[in-house]
Every structure is written in structure tokens, then in C-alpha cells.
Amino acid sequence: MSSVSSVPVLVLLNSVPTLLCCIIGSGQLSSSPFTEPAIKAGGVKVSIQEAAVTPLLPALADEFERFMENITIPGQKVNGVSVEETYFRNVTVGSAKVQFWGSNKMVWNFCNVSATVPFTRFVYHSFWCYLYPCSGSAQAEIRNASVALWLDVSARRGGLLDIHVGGSGIGMGDPLITLIGEGKSKVPKWLGGRVKDMYDKDVLPKLGHHIITAANQILANKTKEIFHMFPIVFVNSSKIEYGQMRLELVVLPDAADQLMLTEKVFSPRHPFPNFPVAVVSSFTALNNMLRLMIKRGHSVVRVPFPLRYVFSSNAAQRQLDSLCFGCASEATFELKTAPWLKSLNEKLVTVKFQDVEVTVDLLPRGGDPISLFSMLMNVSVETVHIALIDGVAHANLDSVDTNVSVTSSRIDGLDSSTMNTKIRDLINGMVLPLLNFKRYAFPAPFDLSGIHLNITTEGGIAGVDLVRALGSLSILPHLR
Structure with missing residues (x-):
């Protein structure tokens, strides 16, 4: 069974640089060097409520159907009757449900399960076989069955999240078993009874054991895959309570540093916001995740660019019109190095971007973008509060x-000094007054419904409503 999609996580993390790219500008020429803080491990805590899993249940049911069709039960021999290897086809799941129980347990329930066990050869080994047909094929039709898997979750030594199936409960109802004798002869009633008993009491009841074995192998592989994909270490205080899972983890500076956590890392103290999925992160952990995102290629943000505020002269307008009359424009921000955040004091947070490549293009209708100018930007923002709410x-x-x-530039007279002045005038004359004095809020350039993100002096605090956030995937074309 596959792991949960990482899209919401990437959307959430990408919203940090995206939000800042929407509001960065210019005040003065840089007077302080851009120096990153010391690289070290940082703490994060995550809360997941049962309600957060609801939009993922159809996918979980689909995965369970595929999983069941890969299950095989080895051949059995009981009381003189042997049945060859059996397997399942046409598996359908009516509904799925996930429950978080206490004592670090969760339960996966699959209801109204239907499946077919295709015709499988059976043989009765007896002295009387020269008088009666002692072999044939049996088919089982399973309807309205139920499967429950009890999963134990814990953080084991080495920081890996250990998820394994500790037990199962299977309700088969009354399977419909069809028997055909060798050469399509009629199977004697007494032999048919033995074969049916074998299915009811031996073959199908052993399904639980095979499900547990196969599921644990998949879960072990998936957790290792995720563990090696992200530089994270789970700590022992992670737990599942009734209706809620709480995970505490440490984000390391680099995946190569896994299993080498030697320092004490404290979990953020800020309480969880009331959301189906809630994340509270230290700045150190957030910086490590941003650094990982840049390494993985999630480094480009595209937003509309207000050319009319930058090029107001008639000469510049004529040049723009000659290149593309009435065209919209777009700025592409590509981060070559990860931004980083740090609390300056009890009131201010600093956010720094270094070596941001900015390209501004004109967008003709039905044609290829026209490159207008490009620039390299270093930005340092000191802020009291930044938030992205719906x-x-x-x-x-x-x-x-x-x-x-x-x-580079296709506009005459556009050099570094001129651009610094124009952007400074734009920020000081419009953006800062609107943001700070009028408490102006503005929409992000793409839909981010269901995501609440706050950057304060205490770190990053996020809440996600997955039902709404998964419907906001129009963000994806803007992020690469």
C-alpha cells in the first residue's frame, strides 16, 4: 500500500518563499552581509486528526484492492484433501475507515468487500478414488466481507517510524463455493462437503496471516523509503491518542546525517492550531526543509509583475508597446540558494534571500514569452508578522x-541603479504603506484555500484542511 501523497507538504513549504516573493522589494542598498546561521538539527511537531484522513480514504480503498489481488495463499492439504495455490480477483471495497486509538494504535477498516477466488484444482487422496471422481476445481465468491487491520506505531531506535500490522480481523460471511468434478462430472456430496469445509476452516481463515505478512513488508519498505528521502528522525514522545496522532521529529541538515543525532533538540513549545493537520516548526527545522526543497528542485515561483508601476515614462511605454502591445507580464523568481529565517528578538523576524534570479517576460496571447529583462537580487526583510490565510x-x-x-535588459536605460531606485520607490510609496498602515491584505497569485501559515518570532505555525487544500492544486503549475 502506497504512502500518503507529499503534495500538501510541498505546497505548504513552497508557500513560505512564494509569500515572501510576493512582497519583497527594496528599501536601501544592502548594508549587512548575507551570512547563514549555523547548520544544525531542528525540532518539529505534527498533529493529525482522524478528520484529516477522510479525503484520502478512497485512495486507501483502491490501494487495498490492488494489494489483495497480489495476495496468494499457498496450497493446502487437510484430511486427505489438497487444494492448489489460491488467489483473489475482482476485489472491490465498498468503504474504508481509519481510526486513531490509544496506546499508539490505529485501525484500518475495509467494509463491504467482494472478491472472487478463481477455479482452483483440488484432489482427494483416497483408496476409493477408483470409484468416484476425486479431483476437480473449486471457485469461491466472497460478498459483504470485512477486513480490519490493527497497526502499531512507534519511534524505534535510530529514529525510524515503525508502523506494523499487529493483528487482523476478517469476516467472510458465507462464501458461495462452486465445485466442478474432473471432466465436468458431478462431485459427490460428501467430497463437496470436505472441500467446502477446507475453504471455510483452512484456506480463507489463513488469509489474515498472509495479509499481515505482506502488509508489514510493504509498510517497512515504504517507511524506509520515506526515511531516506527526507532527513528526519522521529523521537519517542510521538504517540497516538483517541482521535489524534501526534508526531515529534527532528529535521537534520542533510539526509546523509541520519542516525547521527548526537545533540539534544527541543520540540517547539507553541500549541497546535485547531486544524485537521497542524505543524509547529522551529526556524532551524524550517530552514533545513527549505534547503532540502532547493536541492530537490522546488525553487521557482512565478507571479504577475506590475510593469506599469516600474516603467511610467512615455519612452519606456513605447518600447514595451513595440515589443508586445497590451501584453501581460510575469516575473519568475528562481532561488539558487535556500532562504533562511531567524528570530532577531521578541518582536522581529528576519528573512533573507541570496542570489535570487529574477526574469521578467511579456506574455503575448498564443505566442512564446518575450524576455524583457533579468536581474540578480539579494533581499533581507525584517518583519513583525507574515501570514498566508486561505x-x-x-x-x-x-x-x-x-x-x-x-x-540583461531590452529597455533602454534600465541598469542596476535605475532598477534599485524604481523598486525602492514602489515599495516605499505603495507596498509598505498598504501593508503596514492600512493593514491591507492581498490575494496570493494562486489558490491556496485550506492552508493557514503564520511566521512569528516563535517559528512557523501551519494548519491545513486537507479537504479544501487538495482542491487547491491550481498552485502546481506555478511551482517547479
Whole structure:
């Protein structure tokens, strides 16, 4: 069975640089060097409520159907009757349910399960076989069955999250078993009874054992795969209570550092927001995840670019019109290095971007983008508060410090000094007053419904409503 999709996690993490790319600008030329904080491990805690799993249940049911069709039960021989290897086809699951129980347990329930055990050869080994047909084929039709899997979850030594099936409960109802003798002869009633008893009492009841064995192998492989994909270590305080799973983990600076956690890392103290999925992260952990995102290629954000506020002269407008009359424009921000965040004091947070490549294109209808200019940008923002709530950005900026270097331009006279001045005028004359004095909130350039993200002096605090967030996937074309 496959792991949960990582899309919501990437959307959530990408929203941090996306939000800041929407509001960065210029105040003065950079006066302080861009130096990253010391690289070390950071703490994160995650809360998942049962309600968060609801939108994933159809996918879980589909996975269980595929899983069951890969299950085989070895041949059996009981009381002189042997049945060859059996397997399942046409498996359907009516509904699935996941429950979080106490004592670090969860239960997966699959209800109204139907399946077919295709015709399988059986043989009765007896002295009387020269008088009666002692071999044939048997088929079983299973209807309205139920399967329950009890999973134990714990953080084991080495930081790996251990998820394994500790038990199962299977209700088969009354399977319909069809028997055909060798050469399509009629199977004697007494032999048919023995074969049916074997299915009811030996073959199908052993299904639970084979499900547990196969499921545990898949879960072990998947947890190892995820563990090696992300530099995370789970700590022993992770637990499942009734209706809620709480995980505490440490995000390491690099995947190669796994199993080498030697320092004490404290979990963030801020309480969880009331959301189906809630995340509270230290700045250190958030910086490590942002660094990982950049390494994995999640480094590009595209937003509309307000050319009319940057090029107001008639000469510049004529050049724009000659290139593409009435065209919209778009800026692409590509992060070559990861942004990082740090609490300055009890009131301010600093966010720094270094070597951000910015390309501005004109977008003709039905044609290829026209490159207008590109620049390299360093940005440092000191802020009291940044938030992204249901796709609406909120910010209270204390200062913005930037250094822009124009690397190419098709607009006459557009150099680094001019661009710094234009962006500084835009930020000081429009963006900062709207954000700080009028408490203006503006929509993000793409749908982020169901996601609440707050950056405060205590770290990153996020809440996700998966039902709404999974419907907000229009963000994906904007992120790479």
C-alpha cells in the first residue's frame, strides 16, 4: 500500500518563499552581509486528526484492492484433501475507515468487500478414488466481507517510524463455493462437503496471516523509503491518542546525517492550531526543509509583475508597446540558494534571500514569452508578522533591505541603479504603506484555500484542511 501523497507538504513549504516573493522589494542598498546561521538539527511537531484522513480514504480503498489481488495463499492439504495455490480477483471495497486509538494504535477498516477466488484444482487422496471422481476445481465468491487491520506505531531506535500490522480481523460471511468434478462430472456430496469445509476452516481463515505478512513488508519498505528521502528522525514522545496522532521529529541538515543525532533538540513549545493537520516548526527545522526543497528542485515561483508601476515614462511605454502591445507580464523568481529565517528578538523576524534570479517576460496571447529583462537580487526583510490565510497574504514589515543587479535588459536605460531606485520607490510609496498602515491584505497569485501559515518570532505555525487544500492544486503549475 502506497504512502500518503507529499503534495500538501510541498505546497505548504513552497508557500513560505512564494509569500515572501510576493512582497519583497527594496528599501536601501544592502548594508549587512548575507551570512547563514549555523547548520544544525531542528525540532518539529505534527498533529493529525482522524478528520484529516477522510479525503484520502478512497485512495486507501483502491490501494487495498490492488494489494489483495497480489495476495496468494499457498496450497493446502487437510484430511486427505489438497487444494492448489489460491488467489483473489475482482476485489472491490465498498468503504474504508481509519481510526486513531490509544496506546499508539490505529485501525484500518475495509467494509463491504467482494472478491472472487478463481477455479482452483483440488484432489482427494483416497483408496476409493477408483470409484468416484476425486479431483476437480473449486471457485469461491466472497460478498459483504470485512477486513480490519490493527497497526502499531512507534519511534524505534535510530529514529525510524515503525508502523506494523499487529493483528487482523476478517469476516467472510458465507462464501458461495462452486465445485466442478474432473471432466465436468458431478462431485459427490460428501467430497463437496470436505472441500467446502477446507475453504471455510483452512484456506480463507489463513488469509489474515498472509495479509499481515505482506502488509508489514510493504509498510517497512515504504517507511524506509520515506526515511531516506527526507532527513528526519522521529523521537519517542510521538504517540497516538483517541482521535489524534501526534508526531515529534527532528529535521537534520542533510539526509546523509541520519542516525547521527548526537545533540539534544527541543520540540517547539507553541500549541497546535485547531486544524485537521497542524505543524509547529522551529526556524532551524524550517530552514533545513527549505534547503532540502532547493536541492530537490522546488525553487521557482512565478507571479504577475506590475510593469506599469516600474516603467511610467512615455519612452519606456513605447518600447514595451513595440515589443508586445497590451501584453501581460510575469516575473519568475528562481532561488539558487535556500532562504533562511531567524528570530532577531521578541518582536522581529528576519528573512533573507541570496542570489535570487529574477526574469521578467511579456506574455503575448498564443505566442512564446518575450524576455524583457533579468536581474540578480539579494533581499533581507525584517518583519513583525507574515501570514498566508486561505490564499490571502498578510504582512507587517519593519524594513526591507535589497541589492538588485540587472544582468540583461531590452529597455533602454534600465541598469542596476535605475532598477534599485524604481523598486525602492514602489515599495516605499505603495507596498509598505498598504501593508503596514492600512493593514491591507492581498490575494496570493494562486489558490491556496485550506492552508493557514503564520511566521512569528516563535517559528512557523501551519494548519491545513486537507479537504479544501487538495482542491487547491491550481498552485502546481506555478511551482517547479
